[in-house]
Amino acid sequence: MDLLRFATAGSVDDGKSTLIGRLLYDTKTIFEDQLEAVERSSRLMGADYTNLALLTDGLRAEREQGITIDVAYRYFATPKRKFIIADTPGHIQYTRNMVTGASTADLAIVLVDARRGMVEQSRRHAFLVTLLRVPHLVVAVNKMDLVDHAQSVYEEIRDEFTAFATKLEVPDLTVIPISALNGDNIVHRSEAMPWYEGPSLLHHLENVHVASDRNLIDVRFPVQYVIRPQSQEHHDYRGYAGTVAGGVLKAGDEVVVLPSGFATRIAGIDTEDGPVEEAFPPMSVTVRLEDDLDVSRGDMICRPHNAPIPSQDIDAMVCWMTDTPLTAGRQLAVKHTTRSARAMVRDLRYRLDVNTLHRDEEAEFLQLNDIGRVQLRTTAPLFVDEYRRNRATGGFILIDESTNSTVGAGMIVGSD
Amino acid sequence: MTTAPDYRLSHLQALEAESIHIFREVAAELERPALMFSGGKDSIVMLRLAEKAFWPARIPFPVLHVDTGLNFPEVIDFRDRRVAQLKVELVVASVPDAIERGLVQPEPNGSRNRIQTPVLLETARQHRFTALFGGARRDEEKARAKERIFSFRDEFGQWDPKNQRPELWNLYNGRIHLGESIRVFPLSNWTELDVWYYIGAQELEIPDLYLARGREVFERDGMLYAANDLCPPRDGETVFTAKVRYRTMGDANLTAAVRSEAETVDRIIDEIAITRLTERGATRGDDRVSEAAMEDRKKEGYF
Structure with missing residues (x-):
């Protein structure tokens, strides 16, 4: 059994909560007491049927206001896979939550109401999915029961979305007609839509091939923590612990360590369960090197002829996540892999309208939930890759040093 | 692994x-x-x-x-x-x-x-x-x-x-x-x-209370509590022996046991896979207060 992380985007109106409730219910993830609590609440709110959406509205403030405040994580499993859902609210002001949820996702489901078709919000969601380079996109055309399960409605939305997706470089698009309320095409192919010959949603989630989505070519091992036991038994042990961010590491491999540039070989790769022959993403391992070098947290182990570019000038798409606007000249802290530095915003090249994809080059600031192209100058070099090449070495967060809040998420486009 | x-x-x-x-x-x-x-x-x-x-x-x-x-x-x-x-x-x-x-x-x-x-x-x-x-x-x-x-x-x-x-x-x-x-x-x-699954795969030691054994229990509010110094039965509550295990390790006075035949971790997994109540809802008297x-x-x- 392996793991698939997916994000869902859409609003309550699109039936997103109902869809998640349906997936949990049909995979028998929901427990009796949870269902009873929801049935109780549904009755109190005067609903005719059990509102599966209530299963996912976690906080009291949300239940009272009927809105979703934050990213919620849900879990279910089938005999084939374990699934982690990042359930993100769809309203315009919550771009930040969707970006957060999509950052770790292998797949994203964008919900479209069959009666309304592709709307501004659908375009925005699809754009954010591609900006975060989620490798697989599923468009779930929901509420097919309300359009008489009409093939033409589905096909029109599918064709419109496919045309839009080619502009966005969507690597893998699947469009599925569903009714979350009735469970059509969720677990099994629906008898109400015999014209649909594709997979049910769950079948697709169980079988979509995600292993090749990782970068297994460019070796990237950001040193996270230096392990020196200082015990009698392991007197001379010195290991570099971390999570493999790219490529495959093997004992005996020639490597270089950035920023020093010293070359050595991997002496061994350890885990508490014993040595491993190969380490690949996202394994957490401890690497020992043949030579005694001065290596510390924030350094990067890579291959001699395939190293990331050390750079203090970062060109990135930034999603801004706080009320105080981002302007040129602003100083921030940046965290990239296991390395932290300070950064100054040198230039805001443009603000991107996520609905029209129009670039506003006159923009002087990014507000909460805005996305723009930003030039940063950092106090120390970062070892960066393009985000499109490696999400783990191409992404970074921005932190406000006075409040310590995470205020921005960056995806590296290039470096100078 | x-x-x-x-x-x-x-x-x-x-x-x-x-x-x-x-x-x-x-x-x-x-x-x-x-x-x-x-x-x-x-x-x-x-x-x-x-x-x-x-x-x-x-x-x-x-x-x-x-x-x-x-x-x-x-x-x-x-x-x-x-x-x-x-x-x-x-x-x-x-x-x-x-x-x-x-x-x-x-x-x-x-x-x-x-x-x-x-x-x-x-x-x-x-x-x-x-x-x-x-x-x-x-x-x-x-x-x-x-x-x-x-x-x-x-x-x-x-x-x-x-x-x-x-x-x-x-x-x-x-x-x-x-x-x-x-x-x-x-x-x-x-x-x-x-x-x-992890406890099973890694063969981790766990307190014996997690495994089903014959234990002295009594019923209170529809749940089974072990009779002990911290949780004595009240008047009208009869003590009997039942095969039970604990799903959580809360306080001894408020954590109830569930009837079970699971004497091994593998059997616990089998039972949980078909259980229809969340662990807190099932056995924690202190979490029932409100949503x-x-x-x-x-x-x-x-x-």
Whole structure:
């Protein structure tokens, strides 16, 4: 059994909560007491049927206001896979939550109401999915029961979305007609839509091939923590612990360590369960090197002829996540892999309208939930890759040093 | 655990790798962490993952136990044995002590759940802990489903659900000002079943209370409680022997057992796979109060 992380985007109106409730219910993830609590609440709110959406509205403030405040994580499993859902609210002001949820996702489901078709919000969601380079996109055309399960409605939305997706470089698009309320095409192919010959949603989630989505070519091992036991038994042990961010590491491999540039070989790769022959993403391992070098947290182990570019000038798409606007000249802290530095915003090249994809080059600031192209100058070099090449070495967060809040998420486009 | 030639990890390997990453990140970035250990299955797995994260070095932070004074004795034995094996420092935050000093008062129903919070916060302050690892999982409860892996707490230990730090990729923000702290939940993405699979796969030792045995019990409010000094039967409650096990290790006076035939971890997994009640709803008298009980407690600084 392996793991698939997916994000869902859409609003309550699109039936997103109902869809998640349906997936949990049909995979028998929901427990009796949870269902009873929801049935109780549904009755109190005067609903005719059990509102599966209530299963996912976690906080009291949300239940009272009927809105979703934050990213919620849900879990279910089938005999084939374990699934982690990042359930993100769809309203315009919550771009930040969707970006957060999509950052770790292998797949994203964008919900479209069959009666309304592709709307501004659908375009925005699809754009954010591609900006975060989620490798697989599923468009779930929901509420097919309300359009008489009409093939033409589905096909029109599918064709419109496919045309839009080619502009966005969507690597893998699947469009599925569903009714979350009735469970059509969720677990099994629906008898109400015999014209649909594709997979049910769950079948697709169980079988979509995600292993090749990782970068297994460019070796990237950001040193996270230096392990020196200082015990009698392991007197001379010195290991570099971390999570493999790219490529495959093997004992005996020639490597270089950035920023020093010293070359050595991997002496061994350890885990508490014993040595491993190969380490690949996202394994957490401890690497020992043949030579005694001065290596510390924030350094990067890579291959001699395939190293990331050390750079203090970062060109990135930034999603801004706080009320105080981002302007040129602003100083921030940046965290990239296991390395932290300070950064100054040198230039805001443009603000991107996520609905029209129009670039506003006159923009002087990014507000909460805005996305723009930003030039940063950092106090120390970062070892960066393009985000499109490696999400783990191409992404970074921005932190406000006075409040310590995470205020921005960056995806590296290039470096100078 | 062996790795497949096609460079795929099983779901348990992926979860383990993520948890180990979290432990190392905290040890690298926060000055004085501590691991909250209750003797329950989640904290047993958490402690094992911490051991793996720093091997062959010792775990570089102490283990903190909030002792309500109402623990099952087996749990305390288990704790002491594990701490000795790992050669880690044990810090005990004593609730009975705090009651004696007048810091807190037990609730009328005998629950010491809520009053653990001030005792925990006092101990964390005294030891100047800046990060506390907790074994909470997001599948346990609705409020937890929305809590971050790095959960920022103000100087009063409070959680503000509307003001959480966005958490992207595996980049965690552990920056704090003096007096503030972070609660860290390395098992956030594990489910109850994942925890059991891991205990089985890694052959982890667990307190015997988790396994089904013939035990002296009585019925109260539709739940089965073990008859012992901490939880004597009241008038009209008859003691009988039943084959039961515990799904959580709460206080002995308020944690009920469930009927079970599961004498091994594998059998527990079989039973859980078909169980239709969440673990808290089934056996924790103290969590039945309201749907928002956990949300309120967390805001006050509870685990």
